[in-house]
Amino acid sequence: MKRKALLLLPVAALAVLLPLVAPDPSTTNIAVFTMMYVGLATAWNIMGGYTGYISLGHAAFFGFGAYALGLIMVHLNITPGYGPFFLVPVVGLLTAVLAVGIGWIALRTRAATFVIVTIAFMFMMQLLAENLVKVTGGGGGLGLPYPHDWGGDFFNTPYYYAMLVLAVLGLLTSWWIRRSKFGLGLLAIRDDEDKALAVGVPTRTFKLTAYVISAVLVGMIGAVYAYYVTYIYPQFVVDPLIGISMVLMAFLGGLGTLSGPVIGALLLEPSQLEFAYRFGASRLYLVFYSAIFLIVILLLPRGIVPSVRDLIGRRRTAKGVT
Amino acid sequence: MGAFAPWFKMTLVLEAAVLGILTGGVYALMASGLTLIFGVMRIINVGQGALVILGAYLSFALFRSWHLDPLLSLVITMPLMFGIGVLLQIVFIRPLKTDREALSVLVTYALALGIEGVLGYVFTSNLVQLRAWYETASFAVFGFHITYVYVFGFLLCLAILGALFLVLYRTSFGGALRATMLNRTAAQLVGVDVDRVSAIAFGIGVATAAAGGVIFGITNAFNPGSHYDLISRLLTIIVLGGLGSLRGAIIAALVMLVTEDITAVVISPVWATFVFFVILIVVLIFRPQGLFGVRVRERI
Numbered sequence: 001m002k003r004k005a006l007l008l009l010p011v012a013a014l015a016v017l018l019p020l021v022a023p024d025p026s027t028t029n030i031a032v033f034t035m036m037y038v039g040l041a042t043a044w045n046i047m048g049g050y051t052g053y054i055s056l057g058h059a060a061f062f063g064f065g066a067y068a069l070g071l072i073m074v075h076l077n078i079t080p081g082y083g084p085f086f087l088v089p090v091v092g093l094l095t096a097v098l099a100v101g102i103g104w105i106a107l108r109t110r111a112a113t114f115v116i117v118t119i120a121f122m123f124m125m126q127l128l129a130e131n132l133v134k135v136t137g138g139g140g141g142l143g144l145p146y147p148h149d150w151g152g153d154f155f156n157t158p159y160y161y162a163m164l165v166l167a168v169l170g171l172l173t174s175w176w177i178r179r180s181k182f183g184l185g186l187l188a189i190r191d192d193e194d195k196a197l198a199v200g201v202p203t204r205t206f207k208l209t210a211y212v213i214s215a216v217l218v219g220m221i222g223a224v225y226a227y228y229v230t231y232i233y234p235q236f237v238v239d240p241l242i243g244i245s246m247v248l249m250a251f252l253g254g255l256g257t258l259s260g261p262v263i264g265a266l267l268l269e270p271s272q273l274e275f276a277y278r279f280g281a282s283r284l285y286l287v288f289y290s291a292i293f294l295i296v297i298l299l300l301p302r303g304i305v306p307s308v309r310d311l312i313g314r315r316r317t318a319k320g321v322t
Numbered sequence: 323m324g325a326f327a328p329w330f331k332m333t334l335v336l337e338a339a340v341l342g343i344l345t346g347g348v349y350a351l352m353a354s355g356l357t358l359i360f361g362v363m364r365i366i367n368v369g370q371g372a373l374v375i376l377g378a379y380l381s382f383a384l385f386r387s388w389h390l391d392p393l394l395s396l397v398i399t400m401p402l403m404f405g406i407g408v409l410l411q412i413v414f415i416r417p418l419k420t421d422r423e424a425l426s427v428l429v430t431y432a433l434a435l436g437i438e439g440v441l442g443y444v445f446t447s448n449l450v451q452l453r454a455w456y457e458t459a460s461f462a463v464f465g466f467h468i469t470y471v472y473v474f475g476f477l478l479c480l481a482i483l484g485a486l487f488l489v490l491y492r493t494s495f496g497g498a499l500r501a502t503m504l505n506r507t508a509a510q511l512v513g514v515d516v517d518r519v520s521a522i523a524f525g526i527g528v529a530t531a532a533a534g535g536v537i538f539g540i541t542n543a544f545n546p547g548s549h550y551d552l553i554s555r556l557l558t559i560i561v562l563g564g565l566g567s568l569r570g571a572i573i574a575a576l577v578m579l580v581t582e583d584i585t586a587v588v589i590s591p592v593w594a595t596f597v598f599f600v601i602l603i604v605v606l607i608f609r610p611q612g613l614f615g616v617r618v619r620e621r622i
Contacts, residue, residue, distance in 0.1 A: 054424045056368075056431070105603055108610040112366050112565060115427050116557040117606065123554040124599045131592045240550055244431055251428065283447065283546065286439030293432035297425055298417055 015164060019157040028156035032163055032228060034269040036221055039167035040242075041249035041261030043217035046174055047210050048247065049256035050183060052190035053107075056243055057118030060125040061215040063238030064098055065091050065222030067129060070142045070232055080147040085162050088223045095219025096212050103211040107204065110193070122243060129234035141233040144226060159228040166224065167262075170217045175258055177210075186210055190256070218246075245272070252296045254303030263304055268292070331588070337466050338587045342580030344472035348537045350575035351479040352552075353559040354486065354568055355530030361503040361566035362523040365415060365426035371553030372434035373528050377403055377535025378544055379441055382452055392452040392536050393474060399532045407528025411521045434549055441546035452539040475537035482533055483572070486526070490568075499523055503566065555595075558602045562612055570614030577601070 014021075015035075019028055040062070048054050068091045069084065078084055106117045129136050136142055150158065177183040185206045188196035197203045226232050246261075249268050253260030275285040300307060356370045367373075377399055384395040410433065418425050456470035490496040501509040502519050510516050538544065538552070559578055563570025578598055586594040605613065 052424070054427060056427065105606055108606060109561075112360070112364070112423050112427070113561055113610070113612075115366065115424075116561045117602075119554060120558050120561075120599050120602055123550075124596065127596045127599075131596065241435075244428075244435075247428065283439050283442030286435045286442065288439075290432045290436030290439060293435070294414065294429060297429055297432070298414070301418075301420065301425060 019160055023153040023157075025153060025156055028153075028160055030270055030273055032156055032160050033273060034265060035160060035163035035167050036225060037245065037249060037265035037269040038262050039163060039170050039221045040218060040246040041253070041265045042167060042170040042174055043214050043221070044246040045214075045250045045256065045261045046170075046177060046217075047214035049250055049261070050177065050186040050190060051207055051210055053110075053207065053211075054115050054247070055106075055118040055211075055214075056115055056240075056247060057120070057122035058215070058218050058246060059238050059240060059243030060102070060118075060122040061095055061099060061218040062222035062225070062242055063125055063129060063234070065095055065219030066226035066232050066237040067136055067142065068094050068219070069223035070144045070226050071135065073144050073227075074142070078145070080145040081149075082158065084227050085158070085224070088162070088166075088220050091223040092216045092220045096216050099212040099215035099219075100208065103208045103215070107207050107211065119240075122238060122240065126234050126238040129238060136234070139234060141231055144230045144232070146227070146230040156228075159224060162224045163221065166217065166221050171258065171262070173213060173217070177213075178258060182206060182209070187256070245269075248293055248296070251303055252292075252300070254305030254307075257303070257305045260303050260305040333465070334587045335584055338583040339580050340466060340468065341472065342583035343576055344468075344476045345541070345583070346576035346579035347476040347479040348534055348541075349555065349559060349579055350572040351482055351530050352534035352538075353556050353563070353571040353575050354483060355527035355534075356556055357560045357563065357566055357568055357571040358486075358530075359524055359527040360560065361568070362499060363415065363426070363520050364423055364506075365418075365430070366423075366557070366565075367430045367524075367527065368427055368553060368557075369410075369430040369433040369437065370527070370531055370556055371549035371551075372437040373403070373407075373531040374535040374538060374552055375544060375546065375549045376406075376437050376441065377532035378452065378539030379445055379535075379546075380532070381536050381539060382445075382450055385452060392454050392540055393478070396478075396533055396536055399536070400529045403532035404525040404529040407525035408521045410528070411524035415524065416517065416520070434553070438546045438549060445546065447545045447547060449543040449545050450539075451543045452536065454540060457540050471537070471540050475541070478533060478537065482530060486530075486568075495519075495522070551595075555598060558598055562602055562605055564612030564614035567612070567614040570612060574613060 018031055022028065022031075040058075044055070044058055069087060072078065072087055072090070073080075073084055078087065102121050106114060106121065109117055130139055132138070133140075177186070185196065185201040185203075188199070188201050189203055189207060193203055222237065226237065245268070249264030250261040251264070252268060253262065253264030272285070272289065275288050279285045279288070296303075352370065352374055356367055359365065359367045359370075380399045380402065381390075381392045381395040384390040384398060385392060390398075414429050414433065415426060418429065454471070456474055458469065460467045460469045462468075488496075490500060498509065498514045498519050499522075501512070501514055502516055502523075506516055509519075542548070555578070559574045560571050562578065563572070563574035578601065581601060582594045582598055585597045589597075
């Protein structure tokens with residue numbers, strides 16, 4: 001335990017000091033998006049990793065959060081600056097209400113049907129954002145006011161810390177769930193839902209709670225994203241690619257582990273950004289993405305963290321024997 | 323005007339219903355491939371939409387280089403797509419040993435992205451459409467104008483679905499396939515080569531995508547990104563029909579497309595697709611297993 005804490009210290013220090021060490025905007029821009037995906041993958045893992053319910057539609061909550069903050073800022077004439085960051089928890093609350101509704105319906109189904117229903121809800125959300133033109137501005141997008149006086153090297157910094165705070169919040173929640181009775185119940189659902197119910201796990205409540213927690217985190221991250229990019233479009237915030245990216249990262253790192261989604265995001269997001277930047281126009285980056293995806297799932301279906309842990313475990317027992 | 327408007331609307335609604343049935347047939351075909359794959363392998367092929375688009379692009383390429391009629395090009399594209407399907411199954415689906423249902427969704431999603439990327443590279447993301455004389459030519463029945471392509475498409479789908487039912491219920495391979503759908507392990511025990519059946523079923527499912535793709539490509543302008551729209555509809559249809567139920571998928575496709583087309587006339591085209599999902603949700607609240615599904619009682 002102590003060794004782990006010692007290992008974590010430099011990582012945490014680097015995460016906190018990063019904008020001071022590398023203030024160059026193109027670096028901090030990558031940092032903002034990477035930290036965003038650390039949060040997203042961690043949040044997704046709370047539902048997908050712990051309960052085994054694979055949601056491919058979490059982009060619905062991301063987009064909802066983005067539009068929620070955008071609409072609040074536009075309609076209430078919020079002055080840009082640090083103020084909007086304090087509205088993020090409000091967006092979280094709104095997302096919770098939505099997630100309870102969607103989860104109540106979606107969680108009536110299991111396994112494959114659940115996956116499809118989450119996809120259907122995502123496309124519903126996208127259609128709503130496109131069709132409610134009077135509210136959202138439709139396909140023309142929605143512009144958010146942005147702080148003009150943050151310039152140059154500093155512009156990205158507040159957003160980076162906002163993403164960092166949300167990612168840490170996600171990690172703490174995930175860590176707490178993992179060691180609570182609630183978390184044990186979720187893992188029991190993943191292993192055998194009917195048996196879990198039989199031994200007294202309130203499966204419906206537990207599943208819904210995990211779903212809502214996961215959605216709220218994603219919604220809040222979506223809000224910060226909207227404020228960061230300042231102009232949002234239905235197909236770019238309720239983006240299936242965002243929904244699948246967080247899933248891939250969690251899978252790559254290791255489903256149901258605490259550090260897995262973080263490692264997955266740290267590895268994938270910077271390389272994805274680099275690839276999209278180089279080959280974006282030709283859509284070849286999708287091929288690259290697809291290839292990584294297939295390699296991970298076919299060759300490393302359990303993810304990096306569990307595989308490495310196995311390796312270390314085996315080595316230790318081997319040492320113990322000799 | 324007051325007396326005229328309701329009658330006028332009624333005609334439009336009827337016309338929309340007819341169109342809905344005709345296009346519903348095409349969706350029934352594409353969805354039947356999807357539900358067949360699910361039935362046999364317990365996997366959801368999220369790549370089906372991308373395969374439909376791939377089929378459409380193959381016909382487009384044949385038309386561009388040899389001026390081959392899109393419907394005739396199916397003679398080439400369907401066997402080709404069957405082969406692609408068998409190959410995809412062997413390379414990407416068969417190696418999945420544990421947690422198939424979840425992992426297969428991700429694998430086929432990845433395939434969809436890969437296909438989208440390659441198509442985007444080869445054909446760019448400009449919208450294209452398949453051309454044929456029956457694309458715009460129409461005939462009149464009781465005052466409705468019906469474009470030939472919808473009728474041809476519907477007939478094609480009837481023919482392919484009919485052939486599919488014949489194979490399923492009148493051949494020994496069909497018996498093996500249905501046995502695998504009912505109980506994989508038991509089928510294996512009585513000597514069914516489950517791996518072979520799975521590969522062929524996947525091939526058939528992908529071949530139906532080619533047929534659906536041609537009709538889709540004639541009636542819609544498409545680009546490599548069009549598969550999202552398609553797959554969201556196809557998935558909704560098979561969930562509504564009940565996963566793994568062929569009959570359910572066909573009925574659900576007709577119900578959905580008729581409702582969608584009527585909504586487009588009565589309310590507005592922009593809400594038509596939305597109604598699609600609303601039906602799904604209403605049905606799920608009352609019947610989580612879909613219209614013809616069996617309640618899933620297994621671990622994910």
